[in-house]
Amino acid sequence: MVAPSYSRPTALQSRSVLEKNLETGFRGLTFIFALSIGLILLLIALVVTIRAWPAIVEYNVGFLFNNLWDPVKNNYGALAVIVGTLVSSVLALLIAVPLGLGTAIFLSEDFIPLNIRIILVFLVELLAAIPSVVYGLWGIFVLIPLIRPLGFWLNSTLGWIPLFSSKPAGPGMLPAGVVLAIMILPIITAIARDSLAALPPELRQASLGLGATRWETIFRVLVPAAFSGIVGGIMLALGRAMGETMAVTMLIGNSNKLSASLLDPANTISSLLANQFAEASGMQVAALMYAGLVLMLLTLVVNILAEFIVNKVKAKYS
Amino acid sequence: MTVANLKKQPSSPRTLLGLLMTGVAGACLLLTLIPLFAVLIYVTVQGISRINLDLFTKLPPPPGLSGGGVANAIIGTLIVVVIAVAIAVPIGVLAAIYLSEFSDDNQIARGVRFATNILSGVPSIIAGIFAYGLFVASGILGFSAIAGGAALAVLMLPTIIRTTDEALQIVPQDIRWAALGVGAYKFQTVLFIVLPAALPSILTGVTLAIARAAGETAPLIFTALFSNFWPKGVKEPIATLAVLVYNFATVPFAPQQQLAWAASLILVFLVLATSVGARLATRRKSF
Numbered sequence: 001m002v003a004p005s006y007s008r009p010t011a012l013q014s015r016s017v018l019e020k021n022l023e024t025g026f027r028g029l030t031f032i033f034a035l036s037i038g039l040i041l042l043l044i045a046l047v048v049t050i051r052a053w054p055a056i057v058e059y060n061v062g063f064l065f066n067n068l069w070d071p072v073k074n075n076y077g078a079l080a081v082i083v084g085t086l087v088s089s090v091l092a093l094l095i096a097v098p099l100g101l102g103t104a105i106f107l108s109e110d111f112i113p114l115n116i117r118i119i120l121v122f123l124v125e126l127l128a129a130i131p132s133v134v135y136g137l138w139g140i141f142v143l144i145p146l147i148r149p150l151g152f153w154l155n156s157t158l159g160w161i162p163l164f165s166s167k168p169a170g171p172g173m174l175p176a177g178v179v180l181a182i183m184i185l186p187i188i189t190a191i192a193r194d195s196l197a198a199l200p201p202e203l204r205q206a207s208l209g210l211g212a213t214r215w216e217t218i219f220r221v222l223v224p225a226a227f228s229g230i231v232g233g234i235m236l237a238l239g240r241a242m243g244e245t246m247a248v249t250m251l252i253g254n255s256n257k258l259s260a261s262l263l264d265p266a267n268t269i270s271s272l273l274a275n276q277f278a279e280a281s282g283m284q285v286a287a288l289m290y291a292g293l294v295l296m297l298l299t300l301v302v303n304i305l306a307e308f309i310v311n312k313v314k315a316k317y318s
Numbered sequence: 319m320t321v322a323n324l325k326k327q328p329s330s331p332r333t334l335l336g337l338l339m340t341g342v343a344g345a346c347l348l349l350t351l352i353p354l355f356a357v358l359i360y361v362t363v364q365g366i367s368r369i370n371l372d373l374f375t376k377l378p379p380p381p382g383l384s385g386g387g388v389a390n391a392i393i394g395t396l397i398v399v400v401i402a403v404a405i406a407v408p409i410g411v412l413a414a415i416y417l418s419e420f421s422d423d424n425q426i427a428r429g430v431r432f433a434t435n436i437l438s439g440v441p442s443i444i445a446g447i448f449a450y451g452l453f454v455a456s457g458i459l460g461f462s463a464i465a466g467g468a469a470l471a472v473l474m475l476p477t478i479i480r481t482t483d484e485a486l487q488i489v490p491q492d493i494r495w496a497a498l499g500v501g502a503y504k505f506q507t508v509l510f511i512v513l514p515a516a517l518p519s520i521l522t523g524v525t526l527a528i529a530r531a532a533g534e535t536a537p538l539i540f541t542a543l544f545s546n547f548w549p550k551g552v553k554e555p556i557a558t559l560a561v562l563v564y565n566f567a568t569v570p571f572a573p574q575q576q577l578a579w580a581a582s583l584i585l586v587f588l589v590l591a592t593s594v595g596a597r598l599a600t601r602r603k604s605f
Contacts, residue, residue: 019506026509033413048444133582215335273446273447277446285455
């Protein structure tokens with residue numbers, strides 16, 4: 001029997017040049033791709049600004065305060081769509097915040113067994129997975145007919161309030177706000193739930209030990225402690241609501257008139273873009289890009305604020 | 319104070335208020351979940367009657383006529399998503415490898431993570447006008463599947479980076495030390511040891527990003543545009559399911575509206591299948 005021949009290790013061999021180069025190359029490559037994320041963000045801002053430049057020069061800041069949108073006379077202002085974006089988002093928050101907060105509390109405390117809670121949490125997450133355009137389709141055929149009676153009732157009983165001063169036209173601010181609320185509910189619920197779950201258990205134990213009931217603990221201890229996290233989540237939801245496009249475009253009626261009534265058709269920046277971009281040319285493209293730039297800045301500010309608030313909370317309890 | 323007072327008083331205002339609040343919170347949950355089931359049930363009921371072989375093999379009929387299918391939009395969605403994946407996965411995975419393996423959590427890594435979060439907050443329609451401005455308005459490409467895919471890639475990037483970053487960090491440190499201990503370079507450790515170990519979670523993240531991108535409409539309506547015919551190539555306008563739903567939802571013809579419902583059902587089924595599948599796949603993950 002012949003013994004297998006091993007090559008005898010003599011000294012530690014120095015590593016091959018090729019592998020050394022591969023190592024440096026790979027490191028460098030991952031570094032460049034990591035930096036490219038920031039560059040993409042800058043590139044987005046740059047491209048949109050360049051395309052909007054003719055309109056920025058032509059209309060200046062007056063663009064933000066002019067509510068005319070007239071492709072025939074090439075006169076553009078974004079006041080109506082900016083107001084529409086803000087009003088629809090705030091309306092959505094007014095509906096979604098109480099519901100989302102209630103749901104988050106219900107799912108973070110032990111009201112029901114854990115395995116049922118896991119399924120319910122998953123179901124709430126699924127709400128966010130349904131494509132926007134499907135909500136739009138559903139909204140046209142189900143939601144609008146469903147809330148029309150509510151619109152008529154609001155108009156006939158509360159018509160003296162400017163918010164309800166017109167007869168519902170079908171599509172309008174109200175159905176758009178409702179569908180937006182449905183779409184941002186999962187974000188609010190998820191982040192509020194995370195903030196509540198991240199609280200140290202001692203807070204809860206101390207409060208219960210002092211004789212507070214479960215709901216007194218929730219209202220006086222847990223919600224105040226998680227408050228900034230919850231606010232951060234609401235900000236993120238606001239950013240999402242301002243940029244949400246398809247469902248709103250299909251339900252808001254796409255009218256560039258300013259109206260105080262929630263029952264009238266309106267428009268948002270994103271639905272204006274969705275509606276007009278494909279057929280626009282010349283100055284209209286620049287004006288649409290300008291409106292897009294405004295939307296981008298609005299969501300950027302909201303998202304950066306949200307990011308800071310959420311991070312601050314993470315730091316507090318980690 | 320007597321001992322009896324320490325017992326829960328079923329009729330005290332505090333107990334009743336607690337019960338009431340529990341009811342209110344439960345009602346909030348119900349109200350939140352009603353739209354989910356309302357959409358799922360309505361889409362299924364409206365779409366299921368239109369599910370047949372023609373739907374998956376034929377072109378949409380001319381306006382007002384019935385029959386036909388959405389085959390071109392199914393293929394188009396596939397093409398656009400494949401382009402988006404081809405752009406977003408290499409960028410996202412390599413960026414995440416830097417964050418998790420090479421950065422030592424330095425200032426740059428924190429900046430990149432911040433930029434990723436900000437990018438995930440960029441509205442999808444902005445990704446659309448970005449791709450339009452970069453490719454279409456500049457005349458490089460025109461309305462095309464590539465421009466649409468690039469817009470979707472921007473939206474997929476944050477998800478892919480985040481899930482890959484997390485997946486890599488879950489891989490136990492011992493495995494890296496073992497590889498380095500037998501003399502492997504860092505790049506060999508990452509490519510042949512850490513990445514394969516994290517692959518299932520990375521694939522789950524990519525799948526979820528794909529499901530999300532397949533349902534995106536806003537960035538496609540002025541990049542990929544739409545076409546009533548079979549896809550001609552990646553440099554031509556192309557039909558997608560999501561844009562088909564948008565276009566056909568608003569026309570006054572019943573057969574087209576039915577196609578929109580059927581296409582919605584396909585989209586929703588796709589999203590649900592991937593979400594549930596990803597959930598089950600990650601649950602079994604262990605080291």
